[in-house]
Amino acid sequence: MDLHWLKPLLGRSAPFTTVYLDATHDDATGAADVQSRWKVLRRQLEHDGSPTQVLALLDELVARPTHAVGPHGRVLVADAREVLVDRLLTEPPAQSTAACGPVPLLLPAARAADEATRFLLVELNRQGADLTWTDGAGPLGVDSEAVEGDHDEMHKVQGGGWAHRRWQQRVQDSWERNVDVVAAxxxxxxxxxxxxxxxxxxxxxxxxxxxxxxxxxxxxxLVEVPGGSRAEGVNEAAFHERLDAVLTEYRARRREAVLDRFRQEQGREEEAVTSLADVVAVLQRGQVSELVLGEPPAGSPGRLADRQLWVGDGPLELTLGKDDLATIGVADGARQMPADVALVRAAVGQDAGLTFADEGAVDLVDGVGALLRWSDESTPRESVLSQSADSGRIHNVI
Known part of the structure; x- marks a missing residue:
């Protein structure tokens, strides 16, 4: 999944404020419920030391309606001065959370990419079309425009005779020419x-x-979803239900396509690696096209939960140990960072994507893997220990 929208977080100063909010507000009390949830989170952020000016900006943003239909969430991330990420989630969090600390909580924001689809909705009639773009930041975006044809013979009527047939042909031509305008x-x-x-x-x-x-x-x-219209009075709830089903199916196919390629490359021992050490090595070199993170079962913290990496100021400056930073030329700015944050940061820094893999979907040592843009003789290679009950691997570095 595309992570370009996380790039504004690179090179920014701590502290980082991250808000993960249930933003659902369909009924009459919904907006008040969102504000109530936010007030609880705001008190937590005040206690954590989130800057006053950042809290004021978040107050303003949370108060604005999202215009999203149905249950949904929202993730907001700010540095010491401004809000850098404001993203809708197609599913609300099980529990709204917020934190202020030395690094942003990137996984909630990254999951927004996995749950989102950049699509164009085309609502068409015989005069033209309404085009609504979404960049993946929610169920529907607000970037809309109308494309109108300039032919106005719109309605066929019952009748007969040569004159009537000529009129019918003019109407048909008008439809087709208007559609041609939209198509172009x-x-x-x-x-x-x-x-x-x-x-x-x-x-x-x-x-x-x-x-x-x-x-x-x-x-x-192109995918056709019946039930929508430019006109008022359609059953919008039914149409959005069909649309959500189409988007959910597409996201599942998108994820499986990445994981299938990972399996193939892993089997060939070519452009795929796994284990924290090997993924760090290829991230340092900018080789990664797609980072793969294992999704632990519900209630499990995951295999990366307690792991830390050492990082420098640049997103590709990451190592397993502090002393290793010197070997990649990092003299200043050394600090520890949670492994999942450091990995996503490095992926963003080299324009890599991110895919989450359910437990058991692919073979991931340490809960992490990577698909590569290229490989050479120094790229780590895995030899899988067959019939092994554990996740150990022999790493043959050629």
Whole structure:
């Protein structure tokens, strides 16, 4: 999953304030419930020493409606002066939490990437379309625009005769030309902005015409979800339920595609590594295309929970031990950091993605692995101990 939106956190000064909030507010008391949850978290942050100006900014942001439908969460991360991350989550946290400390709590923010999909919603009728973009920051974004055709013979009528058939043909031509306008704009925008999915809904006839009119790049990411409309009065709850199902299925396929590639590369002992030591080694060299973190069973802290790494000021400056920092040229700024935070920080620093793997989905030593952009003779190689009941490995560094 793309982590580019975490880049504003790199190179920033502590303390970091992280808020992980149930932001659901559908019914009449929902907004008050969100504020009540926030007040509890705010008192905790005051006790932890979160800067006064940061708390004031968070007060303002939390008070703003999210415009999201249904249960959802929100993650906000600030440095010593400003809020740097404000992200919606498709699922609310089981318990709202907040903390202020020397490092941001990156995993809640990273999980937002795993739960999100960058998609374009196209609500189509015979005059044009409404386009709504989301960057993955929630169920629907607020970046919307309308694309209108300029042909206005819209309605076929019952009747017969040559004049009537000519009128019917003019109406058909108008539909097709208006759809062509939408298709051309859609082709351009998809090429420029690269959504993961284009979700198409609306008038059945116009939808069929558009599917034939768009180019190959749009067709490769196009999925039709019936039940939406540009007009008022549709059953929005039913449509959003169908949309959520489509997005959930897509995210499962996206995750499985990464894990399947990890299994293949691991089996070939080529562009995949596992174990904390080996992942640190390839992160130092900027080799990682996708970091893979194991998701522990519910209630379990996970294998990285108590592990610490030593880091320098740069995101790729990370080692297992303090003395190892000198070997990679780090003379100043040495400090310890929780392993999961240091790993995600390094992944963000080299434009790598992140995928979470359920327990047992792939073979991960220490609960961590990585897919690589490239490998060479110095890349760590794993030889799996077959028939072993533990997670030990022989690491052959060539």
């Amino acid at each position: 704009d859609l082709d351009r925008q998809v090429t420029e902005r690269k959504p993961e999915l284009v979700v198409l809904t609306g008038d059945v006839r116009a939808v069929a015409l558009l599917k034939d009119a768009v180019g190959q790049e749009v067709r490769e990411v």
